Amino acid sequence: MTITLVLVIAMAVLFSCGVYLLLERSLTRMLLGFLLLGNSLNLLLLIMSGAAGKPPIGGSSEGITDPLPQAFALTAIVITFAVSAFLLALIHRSWKLSRADEVEVDEADVAIGKDRDDDPADDDPEIDTDPEAVQNEEASR
Amino acid sequence: MTWLVPLLVLVPLLGAAIALGLLRHQKLQRAITVAVLAVAVVVAATLMVLVDQHGTIVVQVGGWQAPYGISLVVDRLSALLLTVSASVLLLVLLFSIGQGLAADDEDAPVTIYYPTYLVLAAGVLDAFLAGDLFNLYVAFEMLLVASYVLITLGGSEQRVRAGTTYIITSLIASALFLASIGLVYGATGTVNIAQISERVAGLPEHVQLLLHTMLLIAFGIKAAVFPLAFWLPDSYPTAPAPVTAVFAGLLTKVGIYAIIRLETIIFPRPQLNTVLLVVAVLTMIVGVLGAVSQTDVKRLLSFTLISHIGFMVMGVGLGSVVGTAAAVFYTVHHIVVQTTLFLVSGVMERVGGTTSTRSLGGLLKAAPLLAALYLVPAFNLGGIPPFSGFIGKLGLFRAAAEDGSPMAWVTVGAGVVTSLLTLYALMRVWDAAFWRPKPAAEAAAPHASTAEPHAHLRSPEPAPLTVSEETGEAYHPGGSTTVTDAAHASSASGPTTGQTPAVEPSVHTPLPRMLVAVTTVAVLGSVALTVVAGPLYGYATRAAESLESPDRYVQAVLGSTDGGADE
Numbered sequence: 001m002t003i004t005l006v007l008v009i010a011m012a013v014l015f016s017c018g019v020y021l022l023l024e025r026s027l028t029r030m031l032l033g034f035l036l037l038g039n040s041l042n043l044l045l046l047i048m049s050g051a052a053g054k055p056p057i058g059g060s061s062e063g064i065t066d067p068l069p070q071a072f073a074l075t076a077i078v079i080t081f082a083v084s085a086f087l088l089a090l091i092h093r094s095w096k097l098s099r100a101d102e103v104e105v106d107e108a109d110v111a112i113g114k115d116r117d118d119d120p121a122d123d124d125p126e127i128d129t130d131p132e133a134v135q136n137e138e139a140s141r
Numbered sequence: 142m143t144w145l146v147p148l149l150v151l152v153p154l155l156g157a158a159i160a161l162g163l164l165r166h167q168k169l170q171r172a173i174t175v176a177v178l179a180v181a182v183v184v185a186a187t188l189m190v191l192v193d194q195h196g197t198i199v200v201q202v203g204g205w206q207a208p209y210g211i212s213l214v215v216d217r218l219s220a221l222l223l224t225v226s227a228s229v230l231l232l233v234l235l236f237s238i239g240q241g242l243a244a245d246d247e248d249a250p251v252t253i254y255y256p257t258y259l260v261l262a263a264g265v266l267d268a269f270l271a272g273d274l275f276n277l278y279v280a281f282e283m284l285l286v287a288s289y290v291l292i293t294l295g296g297s298e299q300r301v302r303a304g305t306t307y308i309i310t311s312l313i314a315s316a317l318f319l320a321s322i323g324l325v326y327g328a329t330g331t332v333n334i335a336q337i338s339e340r341v342a343g344l345p346e347h348v349q350l351l352l353h354t355m356l357l358i359a360f361g362i363k364a365a366v367f368p369l370a371f372w373l374p375d376s377y378p379t380a381p382a383p384v385t386a387v388f389a390g391l392l393t394k395v396g397i398y399a400i401i402r403l404e405t406i407i408f409p410r411p412q413l414n415t416v417l418l419v420v421a422v423l424t425m426i427v428g429v430l431g432a433v434s435q436t437d438v439k440r441l442l443s444f445t446l447i448s449h450i451g452f453m454v455m456g457v458g459l460g461s462v463v464g465t466a467a468a469v470f471y472t473v474h475h476i477v478v479q480t481t482l483f484l485v486s487g488v489m490e491r492v493g494g495t496t497s498t499r500s501l502g503g504l505l506k507a508a509p510l511l512a513a514l515y516l517v518p519a520f521n522l523g524g525i526p527p528f529s530g531f532i533g534k535l536g537l538f539r540a541a542a543e544d545g546s547p548m549a550w551v552t553v554g555a556g557v558v559t560s561l562l563t564l565y566a567l568m569r570v571w572d573a574a575f576w577r578p579k580p581a582a583e584a585a586a587p588h589a590s591t592a593e594p595h596a597h598l599r600s601p602e603p604a605p606l607t608v609s610e611e612t613g614e615a616y617h618p619g620g621s622t623t624v625t626d627a628a629h630a631s632s633a634s635g636p637t638t639g640q641t642p643a644v645e646p647s648v649h650t651p652l653p654r655m656l657v658a659v660t661t662v663a664v665l666g667s668v669a670l671t672v673v674a675g676p677l678y679g680y681a682t683r684a685a686e687s688l689e690s691p692d693r694y695v696q697a698v699l700g701s702t703d704g705g706a707d708e
Contacts, residue, residue, distance in 0.1 A: 019313075037312075038316075048324070072326075079282045079286075090305065097301065103305050
């Protein structure tokens with residue numbers, strides 16, 4: 001199977017840029033990264049069909065390009081399109097809610113981290129499971 | 142009877158289209174969704190019996206013969222998981238109807254819930270049917286896109302944040318999967334699982350290893366095994382209770398199913414089995430340690446979910462018939478039990494107003510039935526005999542003992558420790574939520590805001606009077622609604638009822654009847670697994686036997702000449 005080096009390099013560059021952008025905190029960059037990644041994958045599928053040949057429609061079946069990866073790529077394009085539309089909606093929603101494009105830090109994670117710093121004993125539910133203490137507290141109110 | 146097979150995908154998709162067209166008729170929409178999933182349960186159960194009697198059923202969609210067309214394959218493993226998934230999907234749907242659907246959002250776009258849920262169902266069922274890798278990819282995308290919508294349902298700030306983690310991780314997993322499909326096609330010239338299985342042995346060792354590892358990583362992210370599970374406890378707990386329940390029960394198991402297929406049919410040689418065992422040990426231990434440190438019931442359950450994925454990976458990693466059989470049995474057990482526990486946590490949230498173990502309390506007195514409903518699946522997950530969790534774990538440990546290698550014994554040790562710690566974590570919840578009296582409100586208030594998406598509604602000070610706009614019904618905080626009122630309201634006004642759990646801290650909302658009924662059925666179902674454990678284990682063993690001889694699968698798919706009569 002012969003493949004073009006240029007296509008492989010283009011695919012690799014698109015792939016790495018896509019992954020890099022996906023790891024950003026900004027939602028818009030994630031979308032752009034996803035689009036690059038999707039395109040690089042389509043390119044990968046095409047590369048896998050080997051060297052270019054005659055169009056697979058009509059005529060003899062001698063020396064035609066393998067049509068199956070093209071079908072894969074078409075399906076993948078449709079899926080990429082749908083997911084991009086969803087991501088755009090998500091970005092819009094996030095913008096409307098908080099006027100921010102960034103992904104926030106998880107509150108629960110922060111809370112757990114804080115617990116450790118502040119008071120390690122606070123994490124232990126045994127402390128407030130003492131029924132008498134709770135009853136006394138209720139009675140005193 | 143091959144015409145039954147495509148129905149499992151077609152009916153939910155058509156149902157989704159019809160339900161989408163009926164946005165304004167919610168009762169009709171609901172009825173269609175229930176009917177569609179009921180059909181799916183019946184069809185899947187029929188297939189399960191048929192496959193066991195007559196062997197693997199293969200359908201070549203559109204009449205295109207095997208290596209070229211799309212094959213739908215139902216072997217015993219598929220049929221078993223199809224039946225369990227369809228039943229769980231139906232049960233959770235009934236739960237969400239009872240809950241009035243994402244009851245904690247007034248602005249939830251409820252009209253799209255049912256169609257999306259059906260697309261999710263179609264995706265899950267299609268994944269179990271797929272006979273080629275690309276169709277598996279499409280099935281994954283179908284269920285993932287539906288899950289993106291469900292996890293951000295209502296679009297609150299917290300859900301958008303949590304959803305982003307989930308979506309980006311899934312996107313990367315899908316990209317890896319698609320890249321591996323491209324490479325597999327480049328290496329073998331086919332995506333048909335049966336044909337790959339035939340051709341893969343002829344590839345150079347390092348190419349096999351590369352393809353195997355890439356596919357394993359892609360499936361591992363979906364299945365949430367140890368180094369790839371970070372996204373799960375962040376994203377699952379913020380979704381509405383029924384959504385979390387169905388995700389926890391089914392989506393990770395689709396990943397496990399793909400791993401089982403990968404290790405038995407596609408790459409039958411024990412190339413990465415030691416890696417799988419190491420991953421299994423780490424998944425169990427790290428997951429359960431996460432669970433022990435949590436103070437929110439839903440997050441805690443998400444961590445136990447991760448740790449028990451380790452048991453299934455362990456069974457697969459042993460690479461023997463007994464190991465695979467135990468893994469299959471454990472998968473079925475875990476789908477049912479984990480879903481049940483999440484449903485119970487949904488009821489706890491409704492009754493107690495929160496899922497934080499710090500502010501829950503006194504539920505034993507307030508709702509004794511709920512306490513029983515929690516305790517049974519909790520014991521089951523922890524592996525107390527005679528429940529199915531014990532049987533599954535026993536099977537896994539026996540398989541490991543038969544294997545006898547040092548690594549296998551290490552996994553047994555990790556498994557025992559994990560079971561004990563799971564029990565400890567779940568009993569801590571029992572202690573906090575059920576056994577002790579309700580803690581004083583002041584102590585609970587600051588913590589409630591940490592993990593709760595709508596904590597402001599639950600803050601005890603000015604208990605807000607919530608009016609659901611569509612129905613005009615007002616819920617006075619303080620539990621003035623009687624049981625019948627609440628049940629009536631939630632069944633009559635359905636998804637639009639904004640019955641928020643905003644109650645005064647000392648008073649619990651009355652038990653919603655429909656939710657309790659559905660949860661009871663789920664708990665009974667998980668107990669029933671013990672009753673039918675004998676036949677079920679036999680079925681799992683037969684499934685594993687046919688998996689461990691991939692030739693049979695290959696022959697069934699490539700050698701079959703019928704088909705084409707179906708579409």
